[in-house]
Amino acid sequence: GAGVSQSPSNKVTEKGKDVELRCDPISGHTALYWYRQRLGQGLEFLIYFQGNSAPDKSGLPSDRFSAERTGESVSTLTIQRTQQEDSAVYLCASSLAFGNTIYFGEGSWLTVV
């Protein structure tokens, strides 16, 4: 596609439910990043993929968070047993390779009620 695509764009879920957020990077981009941004705050690193492997997943805040990437393309971020503090926008970004210009999607806005 022309840009990084994320879905859903908005999600309201009840506390305790699981959610899946999807990221379609720009075609051919090998590097993929997930960040979280709480309202009025800075970007918080979650995980980085190079191809299908995750050399740096140290930013995942708890074992309720997991992510995978398949086919060096689509990535899914899964949050299990959601909590209110998980409410944030989840941003995905990709780049052609490590160190190249990074392109962000519009984000998935998650609200846990």
Add this chain to the structure above:
Amino acid sequence: KQEVTQIPAALSVPEGENLVLNCSFTDSAIYNLQWFRQDPGKGLTSLLLIQSSQREQTSGRLNASLDKSSGRSTLYIAASQPGDSATYLCAVVPTTSGSRLTFGEGTQLTVNP
């Protein structure tokens, strides 16, 4: 651990002014530095990428400089316009492949007509 600081946190200027946004980082072992803008409720848009071997990079009214040894970068905006109003973030890419980008907290710019 890399830390990135942006000063000022907020800036308000009248239309037409030239302005400078500052970014400093603690670890000079960087691969490159990127500047982004973020509009309210949106993802990030890449503005400029400066390689560690470069001193500056220009795109239209924007000029970014990099002094790696002192751990500083500046983003110069010439002849500011109301459409430039946004939050500007800098991000540092480390030399180690497979490591995270580290973002500053951003400078919120308002250009008044």
